[in-house]
Amino acid sequence: MTRRSRSLVRLGLVTVLAVAGCGGAGPWHHAARDISATTGTTSPAPTPTPASTSMPTGAETAFAEPRQYVSKNGLLKVRLVVGARTVRLAGQPVRALTYNGDYMPPTLRLRPGDRLDLTMVNDLPERTNLHTHGWHVSPMDSSDNIYLYIRPGQSYHYTYRLPADLAPGTYWYHSHAHPRSEPQVFAGLSGAIVIDGLERHLPSGLRHITQHLIALKDFQVRDGAIPTSGIDSNAPTTRTVNGLVNPAIPIRPGETQLWRLANIGADIAYNVHLEGGRFHVIAQDANPVDTVWSADTLLMPPGSRFDVLVQGPAAGRSRLSTLAYTTGPDGDSYPRATLATVVSSGPATPRAALPVKFARFRDLRHDRPAQRRTIVFSENNPQKKFYIDGKLFDHQRIDVRARLNTTEEWTVRNTANEEHTFHIHVNDFQLMSVNGRPYAAHGLQDTVQLPVRGQVVIRMRFRDFLGKYPYHCHILNHEDNGMMANVEVVR
Missing domain, CATH: 2.60.40.420 (Cupredoxins -  blue copper proteins)
Incomplete structure (x- = not known):
């Protein structure tokens, strides 16, 4: 079966099941805003570790990390060129989509409170854009705005101002060019972001x-x-x-x-x-x-x-x-x-005592929800269509209006015979229960797997930023084929 007929990858409940011992080259939707001007100038940041895209076949190859673009004095200026290139994968030449010529593109490395100035140049014959997955930043204007597109041959200047309290850890960036997210990411348009600072919680x-x-x-x-x-x-x-x-x-x-x-x-x-x-x-x-x-x-x-x-x-x-x-x-x-x-290999070292307690997080169990909603993920497998609340995605429609600085509780149901992956932009959520069983969360998350014909309950607080942004299935074939909706945060 094709992924569309098989409904693509769904993984078990991120933390819930982390237990110890879809395609098509169809035409673009032209309703979304296009970008036709290049603004600002950028220059590549330092690249201390060269990327390796040559992978000889055999039992093992040398481990290598992507090169890094690292912020300095609170600023990272980057130029990313999106294009089709021939790279070497598993020892063979393969045509792929790349950022700056690499199948595994540069890692962007910053600290909370930094600014990222990023110029994207589109050398593809189709439109594209950029999403900074997991960042708690504005979804509007030239920040993490997935509703704008960069046309072929054009450039766009993104500006991201990171909050001083942005959580440290691992994020990533990728194309969110609906309805071509799946083919663009699958062909190579994804890379890593590291926000430094986890170390301060370690012994x-x-x-x-x-x-x-x-x-x-x-x-x-x-x-x-x-x-x-x-x-x-x-x-x-x-x-x-x-x-x-x-x-x-x-x-x-x-x-x-x-x-x-x-x-x-x-x-x-x-x-x-x-x-x-x-x-x-x-x-x-x-x-x-x-x-x-x-x-x-x-x-x-x-x-x-x-x-x-x-x-x-x-x-x-x-x-x-x-x-x-x-x-x-x-x-x-x-x-x-x-x-x-x-x-x-090498000289053995005594095993360090690992921490038990780590960081703090705001436990949303103590909040009184301003709204309780039910969100339903469903699909029509024969027609290769995927729905949220019985509707296909429409970038102009507002599906949920939430008030700034309030907490909401969502019951997210999956009526399909396969798992779906719930993801929301800007504000992370706390998992409260899975199929009616309380879940003891140790922090927030931005993805969770929806059980087959099951449900999860989540709570999230809409902090800091007004504007419209999506929630969707992160199996990108499903997203491209309708399984996405919009929330707008208002005063």
Whole structure:
């Protein structure tokens, strides 16, 4: 079945199921606002670590991180050129969509309170735009405004002012060019963002440990290129870490490292397992937790992230894998696959005592909801249509009006025979219950998996920013085919 008929990847409840031991190259919708002028000038930020897009075949390849653009004195100025390029993936030349020529593009690295000035140049023959996934910033004007498009051959200058209290952790950026989000992201248009500051919550002895970005993307090849139409999320696909096939991640026996796990692909889920080890979660979806929790397997639907501490096993090799996973009777089935090989070698170091208590978060259980709403995700699989409250997406329609500085409680129901991935922009939420069972959240999140024919209850507080922004299924085939709606925050 094609992804459209199989309804694309849905992963089990981000934290809920993180338990221990869709395609088409159809015409653009022209109702959204186009950008026709280039404003401002930018220059590339420093790039201390060259990206590697050449991946020789074989059991292992060297681990490498994307190059980084790093803020300085509170400012990061970046120029991103969007274009089609031939890159090397799994040792073969593949035509892909790239930012600055890379399938795994530069990581943007900033601190809370910084400003990002980003000029995007569109060298594609179709429109595109940019979404800074998870950022608590304005959804209007030249900030995280997914309703504007950059036409072919044109440029646009984005300006983001990060709040001083923006949560540290791992975010990502990607195309949100409805209805072409899926093909553009699947072909390569996604990269990582790191907001520094998690270290201040760690014990002093762990504040300078090695950090690794482990960004998960998958690709398929058809006629020498990653397909941008007729994408089948249930077909065999090559999983990569930072664009690399089975890289070898070095660690010393007993050493503590901070890994930034991020699913930055278009559609599929990862059921991430560390052989012989455990993930000690310190942040979810770039929200530091109040209490560190651990698991040997983390279920990661599209868009989700976990910042985790890991400790080196005894000398030898072990696998970082994604385990077999099925998203429901009408969904996809993914086989087990090796993501990377963990190579433990060198002098052993005593295992550090890991923190138990970590950060603070505002527990919304104590808020009195100003509104209680029911949101329904449904689908017509034969017609390849996906709905929220029985409606296909219309960028002009306001589906929910919420008042600034109020808390709302939403019951999000899924009537389909496959999982869907709920995501909302700007304001993260607290998971309250799953299928009627109370959920003890350790922090906020911005993605959650909706169980097959089940429901979750979430609470969110609409803070700081007025304006319109979407909530949608983060299986991008579903989003492109209607499963998106708009909330407007008003005074």
